[in-house]
């Protein structure tokens with residue numbers, strides 16, 4: 001298993017509907033800019049389905065493999081298993097953590113979105129490897145996102161002694177990313193900040209510089 005705390009540092013998420021340019025080009029640029037992990041999230045209005053979704057997933061997975069970047073699939077467990085993704089990310093409304101862990105096996109990465117201490121405890125008990133916590137700041141990307149809550153829950157979990165790797169999500173930009181790390185998250189995950197940038201490469205690089213602690217190995 002990779003060192004998840006490091007892998008979560010600059011966590012890029014996207015699907016075809018988030019991109020202005022060709023998704024493969026956006027991902028390649030983001031990797032060149034220094035993202036540390038990628039999540040394929042093909043969801044919402046106009047998203048691919050079926051064989052087109054599989055084809056795009058495989059194409060983006062190939063790019064990640066070439067650069068040794070972990071490839072995570074959002075929600076679609078069947079797809080993740082079919083293409084041997086490095087892991088999956090699920091929300092509270094998807095299958096249970098227990099069921100998903102059984103389907104993907106012990107050595108895959110399993111991320112879970114949590115919105116409370118109770119959800120976090122259950123996720124850990126059932127085999128989650130990291131938490132996605134948000135929306136931290138207001139976001140327009142996820143239509144049904146809960147109200148943004150800042151870094152309150154991240155700080156609370158850390159104060160209560162939670163050691164589980166955490167990534168913040170929701171409205172994170174180059175300007176506010178450092179505050180999410182300072183609150184105790186191991187990394188930041190973004191869609192818009194990179195996928196809609198004129199230069200996804202420059203955006204990824206700037207985001208990385210804002211969250212990589214000075215002195216850490218580049």
Ligand SMILES: Cc1ncsc1CCOP(=O)(O)O
Nearest residue numbers: 139141142170171190191192
């Ligand atoms: C998938 C998801 N979950 C909570 S907010 C969000 C969307 C984050 O997108 P952006 O980085 O563009 O705000």
Ligand SMILES: C=C1C=NC(C)=NC1=N
Nearest residue numbers: 074089113132133169189
């Ligand atoms: C909803 C989400 C929350 N957190 C992460 C990391 N990914 C997601 N898709």
